[in-house]
Amino acid sequence: xxxxxxxxxxxxxxxxxxxxxxxxxxxxxxxxxxxxxxxxxxxxxxxxxxxxxxxxxxxxxxxxxxxxxxxxxxxxxxxxxxxxxxxxxxxxxxxxxxxxxxxxxxxxxxxxxxxxxxxxxxxxxxxxxxxxxxxxxxxxxxxxxxxxxxxxxxxxxxxxxxxxxxxxxxxxxxxxxxxxxxxxxxxxxxxxxxxxxxxxxxxxxxxxxxxxxxxxxxxxxxxxxxxxxxxxxxxxxxxxxxxx
Amino acid sequence: xxxxxxxxxxxxxxxxxxxxxxxxxxxxxxxxxxxxxxxxxxxxxxxxxxxxxxxxxxxxxxxxxxxxxxxxxxxxxxxxxxxxxxxxxxxxxxxxxxxxxxxxxxxxxxxxxxxxxxxxxxxxxxxxxxxxxxxxxxxxxxxxxxxxxxxxxxxxxxxxxxxxxxxxxxxxxxxxxxxxxxxxxxxxxxxxxxxxxxxxxxxxxxxxxxxxxxxxxxxxxxxxxxxxxxxxxxxxxxxxxxxxxxxxxxxxxxxxxxxxxxxxxxxxxxxxxxxxxxxxxxxxxxxxxxxxxxxxxxxxxxxxxxxxxxxxxx
Ligand SMILES: Nc1ncnc2c1ncn2[C@@H]1O[C@H](COP(=O)(O)OP(=O)(O)O)[C@@H](O)[C@H]1O
Ligand SMILES: [Mg+2]
Numbered sequence: 001x002x003x004x005x006x007x008x009x010x011x012x013x014x015x016x017x018x019x020x021x022x023x024x025x026x027x028x029x030x031x032x033x034x035x036x037x038x039x040x041x042x043x044x045x046x047x048x049x050x051x052x053x054x055x056x057x058x059x060x061x062x063x064x065x066x067x068x069x070x071x072x073x074x075x076x077x078x079x080x081x082x083x084x085x086x087x088x089x090x091x092x093x094x095x096x097x098x099x100x101x102x103x104x105x106x107x108x109x110x111x112x113x114x115x116x117x118x119x120x121x122x123x124x125x126x127x128x129x130x131x132x133x134x135x136x137x138x139x140x141x142x143x144x145x146x147x148x149x150x151x152x153x154x155x156x157x158x159x160x161x162x163x164x165x166x167x168x169x170x171x172x173x174x175x176x177x178x179x180x181x182x183x184x185x186x187x188x189x190x191x192x193x194x195x196x197x198x199x200x201x202x203x204x205x206x207x208x209x210x211x212x213x214x215x216x217x218x219x220x221x222x223x224x225x226x227x228x229x230x231x232x233x234x235x236x237x238x239x240x241x242x243x244x
Numbered sequence: 245x246x247x248x249x250x251x252x253x254x255x256x257x258x259x260x261x262x263x264x265x266x267x268x269x270x271x272x273x274x275x276x277x278x279x280x281x282x283x284x285x286x287x288x289x290x291x292x293x294x295x296x297x298x299x300x301x302x303x304x305x306x307x308x309x310x311x312x313x314x315x316x317x318x319x320x321x322x323x324x325x326x327x328x329x330x331x332x333x334x335x336x337x338x339x340x341x342x343x344x345x346x347x348x349x350x351x352x353x354x355x356x357x358x359x360x361x362x363x364x365x366x367x368x369x370x371x372x373x374x375x376x377x378x379x380x381x382x383x384x385x386x387x388x389x390x391x392x393x394x395x396x397x398x399x400x401x402x403x404x405x406x407x408x409x410x411x412x413x414x415x416x417x418x419x420x421x422x423x424x425x426x427x428x429x430x431x432x433x434x435x436x437x438x439x440x441x442x443x444x445x446x447x448x449x450x451x452x453x454x455x456x457x458x459x460x461x462x463x464x465x466x467x468x469x470x471x472x473x474x475x476x477x478x479x480x481x482x483x484x485x486x487x488x489x490x491x492x493x494x495x496x497x498x499x500x501x502x503x504x505x506x507x508x509x510x511x512x513x514x515x516x517x518x519x520x521x522x523x524x525x526x527x528x529x530x531x532x533x534x535x536x537x538x539x540x541x542x543x544x545x546x547x548x549x550x551x552x553x554x555x556x557x558x
């Protein structure tokens with residue numbers, strides 16, 4: 001536990017030691033605002049809720065989360081510090097978890113800083129704050145899923161750009177699998193069970209459940225499984241690299 | 245304390261470390277000596293568990309690095325080649341991180357952090373980011389990190405690479421001062437370093453051990469072992485001296501530098517220590533030659549090194 005928290009703190013410290021963290025947070029907030037108020041038609045809907053805000057989260061995360069996760073392992077490999085880290089008395093699980101939790105905490109900080117939007121909507125009307133809270137939880141869980149994927153991909157390469165691009169592609173797959181358009185393609189020739197299975201893998205369907213204010217146990221388990229699976233794969237990749 | 249048994253590493257079709265076995269104990273300073281690409285770093289990476297061997301095993305303080313790696317790594321302080329670290333951190337926060345990972349707490353932690361900063365003269369730069377430090381300071385941060393928990397086994401991959409002569413001297417002093425109650429393994433391609441700090445040298449080339457002995461014994465393999473170097477002064481003819489010396493029983497041959505009037509007298513192999521020196525000294529006295537210096541050579545490690553590693557390569 002101490003070791004995981006030491007890695008977590010070191011990692012977070014590193015985020016804020018360079019301007020990257022601040023630049024990222026500013027871009028994140030600007031994009032969130034732009035999407036919500038202009039593209040999302042926040043005012044036009046005339047409704048006091050944050051649906052137009054949360055609707056954009058999956059798409060924003062698609063690009064912004066890989067930008068956070070790409071450096072997790074690729075940078076360590078490039079600078080050689082991975083040799084230092086992995087020869088300390090640290091297990092692969094502790095290293096993977098510490099780094100993941102740091103990235104997740106960072107995303108949590110960025111997400112928390114969107115609170116002015118929540119204040120705005122409360123000022124303008126009487127939204128259901130329970131629903132909004134649930135949607136925040138859902139959004140954070142979804143970010144965790146994206147981050148776990150990105151962390152795992154980042155362990156494959158020492159090149160951050162490659163890690164970024166591959167992460168986007170994989171995350172895109174996880175988003176798309178819930179789209180009716182994509183599902184229709186499968187529906188023609190695959191049994192319904194498989195189509196349902198593909199659909200159930202989508203971040204979108206699980207996120208939209210939660211963002212409607214329904215925190216279903218299955219959705220929580222889903223994100224937990226995605227995170228767990230990819231972090232497990234992450235540790236396996238680290239061990240492979242050792243034997244390479 | 246370290247036991248390597250048949251360590252082998254293959255990358256694709258290349259075997260970069262081939263069936264390496266050795267054991268070493270507390271109190272030793274073991275030098276891995278070998279040309280670039282010999283497999284020194286790869287061997288160290290296998291012993292510290294960063295790279296998994298293709299065959300063979302390694303044990304540190306009784307803990308198998310593959311099955312009980314965590315316990316083994318607790319005993320080890322390791323400076324990887326090039327002293328990688330987190331460039332955006334300051335030495336202060338970096339060492340604090342290492343202390344956390346090493347489980348140092350309270351009084352002990354403060355005391356160790358102070359001691360290593362003091363020993364490696366990091367005081368003035370503790371708050372400056374590592375990427376802005378000079379190479380010498382970066383290396384010292386790496387060393388500080390390795391010795392922070394006062395490990396039983398210290399493994400240093402080219403600890404003095406890229407340092408200036410003063411810094412090299414300091415690092416060697418540090419290694420010497422710690423050697424009594426630890427096992428220290430260093431890798432280097434600098435021969436004077438082996439002579440300066442190592443109690444034992446393993447010469448590696450192409451991933452194989454070619455020699456394993458004390459630096460002194462190794463130097464004894466040199467053709468210059470027991471050789472005598474003399475510089476003759478004005479008024480004495482160098483040809484006369486060479487001719488007389490070469491008639492001695494204990495002398496194999498001579499090499500001379502006429503411009504400087506210096507002669508190296510190579511001892512005949514098998515002649516007793518100092519015998520050649522004694523014979524030459526007697527000759528100088530009985531002929532009343534003027535000489536400026538007369539020195540005994542222990543042997544040249546670099547020559548032995550070349551001889552051993554070349555023989556293998558060709
Ligand atoms: N990850 C790797 N993949 C392929 N070859 C490698 C790798 N690491 C080292 N080598 C090769 O192994 C050989 C030994 O390298 P190394 O152990 O670093 O030598 P040394 O430290 O003695 O200079 C070199 O020829 C090097 O190119
Ligand atoms: Mg090396």
